[in-house]
Amino acid sequence: MRLIFIGPPGVGKGTQSQNLVEYLSIPHVATGDMLRDAKKQGSELGKLASLHMDHGQLVPDPIVVQIVGERLDRADCQRGCLLDGFPRTIGQAKALDEYLHQQNKDLDLVLTLDVNQEELFRRLLDRSVKEGRVDDTPDTIRKRMRIYQERTSPLLDYYQEKGILRHVDGMGTPTEVFDRIKAIIDDVAKQKGDSA
């Protein structure tokens, strides 16, 4: 199964992505993690990416599209994968469509988690204490949320029109949220004639 997880920063995508990739036995392609790794390794790509990431800005599309393309070319992604944090702009979504079209592959599902603003901000501040991410300061969090609204949320309409978007209520415990996700996955797998 080939799926995308879209949601604002702090919505709980990280936790639910881990659950999902275990449940489906597919690779987890998380651009945020890939970019943070490149930054840690001190590569040219990492240095360039951190100029944007540390300020809560998006890394330019051509860079991200290239690293995702290289990752999707690998053997473990041929059966499917979970894209987490990508695409984040309409430009990235179109590049992904083109890539998949060339490979004669399709997206099965786009999931988005819905959580109210106060809960989002609370979860992000909590994460900043636990994980110490440099891009989790209150100012940067606000900026990342604004960028999500402006650049990423239009993707919801984009995938709604393609008929593959499903909303998940993200309020409640991680287990409750994952049960809702599993119900959708099982439904999509049944339609595809697969077993999830």
Ligand code: AMP
């Ligand atoms: P994340 O871990 O998904 O919250 O990503 C952390 C940061 O990495 C983001 O705030 C961006 O600076 C950068 N990033 C991750 N994925 C993308 C993407 N698809 N496009 C542009 N920038 C990205």
